[in-house]
Amino acid sequence: MNIQLTEEQEMLRSSARGFVDKECPTTLVRQIEDSESGYSPELWKKMAALGWMGLAIPGEYEGTGGSFLDLVLLIEEMGRGCLSGPFLSTVAVAAMAIAAAGTERQKQELLPQIARGEKILTLALTEPGGGWDADSIRISANAMNDYYVISGTKLFVEDVSITDYVLCVARTNNDDGSENGITVFLLNTASLGLKYSSFNTIGGTQQYEVVFDSVVVPATNIIGEPDNGRTVVRHMLDWGAIAKCAEMIGAARQVVDMTVAHAKERIAYERPIASFQVVQHLCVDMLTYVDTSRNITYEAAWRLSEELPCAQQVAAAKAWTNEAYVRITKMGTHLHGAIGFTRDHDIGLYYRRAKAAQLAFGDSDYHLEVMARELGL
Amino acid sequence: MDFRLSLEQEAARREYEAFFEEVMKDSPESWFGTMEDMYSSEEGNAFYRRTARKLGERGWLAMSWPREYGGRAASRVDQLLLQEVMGDYGAPGYDVQGLGMLGPTLIRHASEELKKEYLPPIARGEAMVCQGWSEPNAGSDLAALTTRAVEDGDDFVLNGQKTWTTGARFADFIYVVARTDLEQPRHKGLSYFVLNIAETKGITIRPILSMAGRYLWSEVYFDDARIPKRNLVGEKNKGWGVVLSGMEHERSSLGGWILECKHNLRNLVKFCNETRWNGEALAKKPTVRYRLAQMGVEVQVGLSTQYRLAALADQGTLPMHEASAAKIFATQLYTRFSEMAIDILSQYGAVTQGSKWAPFSGKFEFLYQTAPGWELAAGSTEIQKNIIAQWGLEFPRP
Numbered sequence: 052m053n054i055q056l057t058e059e060q061e062m063l064r065s066s067a068r069g070f071v072d073k074e075c076p077t078t079l080v081r082q083i084e085d086s087e088s089g090y091s092p093e094l095w096k097k098m099a100a101l102g103w104m105g106l107a108i109p110g111e112y113e114g115t116g117g118s119f120l121d122l123v124l125l126i127e128e129m130g131r132g133c134l135s136g137p138f139l140s141t142v143a144v145a146a147m148a149i150a151a152a153g154t155e156r157q158k159q160e161l162l163p164q165i166a167r168g169e170k171i172l173t174l175a176l177t178e179p180g181g182g183w184d185a186d187s188i189r190i191s192a193n194a195m196n197d198y199y200v201i202s203g204t205k206l207f208v209e210d211v212s213i214t215d216y217v218l219c220v221a222r223t224n225n226d227d228g229s230e231n232g233i234t235v236f237l238l239n240t241a242s243l244g245l246k247y248s249s250f251n252t253i254g255g256t257q258q259y260e261v262v263f264d265s266v267v268v269p270a271t272n273i274i275g276e277p278d279n280g281r282t283v284v285r286h287m288l289d290w291g292a293i294a295k296c297a298e299m300i301g302a303a304r305q306v307v308d309m310t311v312a313h314a315k316e317r318i319a320y321e322r323p324i325a326s327f328q329v330v331q332h333l334c335v336d337m338l339t340y341v342d343t344s345r346n347i348t349y350e351a352a353w354r355l356s357e358e359l360p361c362a363q364q365v366a367a368a369k370a371w372t373n374e375a376y377v378r379i380t381k382m383g384t385h386l387h388g389a390i391g392f393t394r395d396h397d398i399g400l401y402y403r404r405a406k407a408a409q410l411a412f413g414d415s416d417y418h419l420e421v422m423a424r425e426l427g428l
Numbered sequence: 429m430d431f432r433l434s435l436e437q438e439a440a441r442r443e444y445e446a447f448f449e450e451v452m453k454d455s456p457e458s459w460f461g462t463m464e465d466m467y468s469s470e471e472g473n474a475f476y477r478r479t480a481r482k483l484g485e486r487g488w489l490a491m492s493w494p495r496e497y498g499g500r501a502a503s504r505v506d507q508l509l510l511q512e513v514m515g516d517y518g519a520p521g522y523d524v525q526g527l528g529m530l531g532p533t534l535i536r537h538a539s540e541e542l543k544k545e546y547l548p549p550i551a552r553g554e555a556m557v558c559q560g561w562s563e564p565n566a567g568s569d570l571a572a573l574t575t576r577a578v579e580d581g582d583d584f585v586l587n588g589q590k591t592w593t594t595g596a597r598f599a600d601f602i603y604v605v606a607r608t609d610l611e612q613p614r615h616k617g618l619s620y621f622v623l624n625i626a627e628t629k630g631i632t633i634r635p636i637l638s639m640a641g642r643y644l645w646s647e648v649y650f651d652d653a654r655i656p657k658r659n660l661v662g663e664k665n666k667g668w669g670v671v672l673s674g675m676e677h678e679r680s681s682l683g684g685w686i687l688e689c690k691h692n693l694r695n696l697v698k699f700c701n702e703t704r705w706n707g708e709a710l711a712k713k714p715t716v717r718y719r720l721a722q723m724g725v726e727v728q729v730g731l732s733t734q735y736r737l738a739a740l741a742d743q744g745t746l747p748m749h750e751a752s753a754a755k756i757f758a759t760q761l762y763t764r765f766s767e768m769a770i771d772i773l774s775q776y777g778a779v780t781q782g783s784k785w786a787p788f789s790g791k792f793e794f795l796y797q798t799a800p801g802w803e804l805a806a807g808s809t810e811i812q813k814n815i816i817a818q819w820g821l822e823f824p825r826p
Binding site for chain 2: 052057060100120248305307314315323325326328331333334335350354364366367371423425
C-alpha cells in the first residue's frame with residue numbers, strides 16, 4: 052500500500068491550482084453564473100489547450116491516457132475555484148463511458164474531438180418523479196428497423212443548450228422497471244423533436260427539462276449493448292458521484308482556508324476571533340470533515356481506476372462528503388458572521404453550491420440505500 | 429497511489445482468519461469482544477493472555493518493531509491488517525498500552541539495556557502494560573502532575589498517586605511520569621520511568637468501578653517506591669518530550685474502535701435480517717435501514733482513514749494533527765455506534781448481561797456506559813482539537 056501521489060500527479064495538481072487561481076477568479080465564476088450559456092468558451096479553450104479534456108482519454112484517441120484518479124485530482128483543484136461548467140459531465144462521465152463501452156467507430160469519432168475541447172456532452176438520466184435507480188427509467192425507445200424512436204421527458208439535465216450530444220438513458224424493454232431493458236443512446240442535441248427549457252437552481256447553474264418527442268436515433272448510436280445498459284449507467288453514476296466528491300473536497304478545503312483566514316483577521320473584543328477556543332474548534336471540525344472526505348474519495352477513485360469492486364466505497368464517499376461539505380459551508384458561513392449571508396461574499400457561493408452538489412449524482416438517501424443493500428440488509 | 433494489499437498481505441489475512449476462527453472457540457461466556465474485556469474480569473484477562481502468547485509465538489504482535497527486540501520490521505499496514513482481522517472476530521491479543529505506546533517509546537528513547545529487558549516480553553505477549561500518567565488533579569493538563577521522584581543513591585524514590593490506570597491490576601509493567609525538579613517550569617521538571625510492578629516495593633493498587641460496575645481502572649499509589657536509575661527513559665527532566673512522542677504513537681495505533689464497529693455492524697445487520705418484530709423483519713424498517721447504512725458509511729470512512737494513517741506512519745510522514753483527528757473520529761463513532769445499536773434494539777437493548785432477553789448478551793448496554801470514556805482517555809476530544817488547531821491550522825494557543 053502506498054498513498055503517495057506520483058511526481059506527475061503532484062505536477063498536475065500544482066499546475067491546475069495555478070491555472071484556477073489565475074484564470075478563474077470568483078468574479079468570473081459569478082459572470083458565468085449570470086450568463087445565458089452557463090459556461091465560458093474562452094476558459095474552456097484554455098483548459099483544452101492544457102490537455103485537461105483528454106486527461107483520461109487513451110493516447111490512441113488524442114488523450115494523454117491518465118487514470119480516473121488523475122481526473123479526480125484535477126477536478127478537486129477546479130472545485131477549489133468553483134470552476135464547474137460542463138467539464139464533469141463531458142469528461143468524467145460521457146468520455147469515460149464512451150472509452151469504456153463505446154464501439155471503435157464511436158471512440159474514433161468522438162474521443163479526439165472531446166480531447167480537443169470541440170465537443171460538449173451531458174447526461175440525461177433522471178425523470179420527473181424518478182431518482183437514480185433503474186426502475187425510475189420510464190422514457191421509451193422503440194426499435195424500428197435500424198433506428199429507435201425515443202419519447203418522454205428527462206429532468207435536471209445540465210448545460211443542454213451548449214452541448215453537442217446528450218447521453219440519454221431509455222427503456223427498450225421490460226416496462227416493469229427491472230434493471231434489464233435499459234439502453235444508453237448518444238443523441239445529437241440538434242435532433243428533430245428534442246426540445247428543452249431551463250430553470251435556475253440554488254447552485255447557480257442552469258438545468259433543463261428535456262422533452263424527446265419521437266426523436267429518431269440510429270441503432271449505431273447505442274453506447275454499450277441494447278437492453279443491457281445498466282452496467283454503463285452504474286459506471287456513469289460512480290464516475291459522476293466520485294468526480295462530484297472531488298469537486299466538493301476541493302471547494303470544502305477552500306472554505307476552510309477562507310474561514311481560517313477570516314478568523315485570524317477579524318477583531319472582536321480587541322483580539323482576533325481566531326484566539327477563541329470555540330472558533331478554533333469549529334474550524335477543526337471543518338478540517339476533519341474535509342480530510343475524512345478526501346480519504347474515502349481517493350480510495351473510491353483508486354478502486355474505480357483499477358476496476359475493482361467499489362460499491363461500498365462510492366456510496367460511503369458520496370454520502371459522507373455530501374454531509375461533510377454542507378456542514379462545512381454552514382460552519383464557514385456562520386463564522387464569517389452576517390457578511391457571509393450577502394450576495395457579494397464568496398462564502399455564499401460555496402454555501403449554495405454545496406447544497407446543489409449534495410443532490411447531484413445521488414443524494415445521501417440514495418447512497419445510504421445503496422449502502423444498506425451492500426451491507427446485506 | 430496504490431491501496432492494494434500485496435499477495436503476501438492477502439495470504440497473511442487468510443492465515444489470521446483461520447487463527448482467530450480457532451481462537452474464538454475458546455472464548456469465555458462473558459466475552460463481549462470489546463477493548464475492555466481483557467481488563468474487566470479474571471476470565472477475560474486469562475483469555476487475552478492465552479491468545480497474546482499464541483500471537484507472540486507466531487511473531488504477530490510486535491510486527492513493526494526491529495528484529496532485535498522481538499519484532500519483524502514489518503510495516504504498520506501489516507500490523508493494522510492483523511488488527512482488522514482481530515476486530516472482525518472480536519478477538520483479544522493486542523495490548524495497545526504495551527505494543528502501541530510503551531514499545532515505540534522505548535525503541536525511540538530508552539537505553540539499550542532497558543530495551544532488551546522490557547521489549548521482548550511484550551513482543552512475546554507475556555507482559556501486559558499500564559500507563560501511570562493521570563493523577564487526581566492532572567488529566568488533560570498532564571503537566572500539572574505532582575508525583576515526585578527524588579534521587580537517592582542509585583535509585584529514584586517515588587511518592588504520589590496515579591489514577592484511571594486502565595488494567596493496572598493485571599499489568600506487569602507500568603510507565604510513569606513524575607516530577608524530578610521543582611525549580612524548573614512545570615514541563616521541564618518531568619521524567620519518564622518504566623518499571624516492573626512485581627519487583628517494586630511500595631506500590632498499592634486499588635480498584636475503581638466503572639459506571640457499568642466493572643473493575644477497569646485502578647488507583648495506583650507509590651509510597652517510597654524505589655526505582656533503579658537505569659529505569660529512566662530518556663534524560664532526567666526531559667520526560668515531557670518522551671510523553672509527547674508516546675502520545676503520537678498512541679493516537680495513531682488506536683484503530684481498534686473502528687475495527688470493533690465494523691465487527692458489531694456485521695453482527696447487527698445479521699440480527700436485523702433474522703429478527704421479526706410485529707411480523708416484520710427489523711431490516712425492513714426504514715429507520716433501521718437508515719441507521720445501519722449511516723454506520724456503514726462511517727465505518728468505511730474510518731477504515732480508509734486508519735489505513736491512510738498506517739501508510740503515513742510507514743513513510744515517516746504522519747502529521748500529529750491527523751493522528752489527533754483520527755482519534756476523535758474513532759472514539760466518537762464508537763460512542764455513536766453503541767447509542768445507535770440500543771436505539772435499534774429498543775427496550776431489549778437496555779437488558780444487561782445474564783438475561784435471555786438481552787440481545788448480544790447485553791453488549792451494547794455495556795458499551796453505552798463505557799464507550800464515551802474513550803472520548804476522554806488518551807487525550808480528550810477537546811485536547812485533540814487544540815492540537816489540530818495549533819498544528820493543522822496554525823492557530824495561536826488560546
